[in-house]
Amino acid sequence: MLDHFIIVCLVLLHCLFACISQKH
Incomplete structure (x- = not known):
């Protein structure tokens, strides 16, 4: 539901935020 x-x-x-944090 x-x-x-x-x-x-x-x-x-x-x-998504975890991926962004790892890239930077």
Whole structure:
């Protein structure tokens, strides 16, 4: 449901920021 969608978005954002942090 909506909660699952929010969790997926949070996980994707967390991975994205982790990738950016590792690049810099």
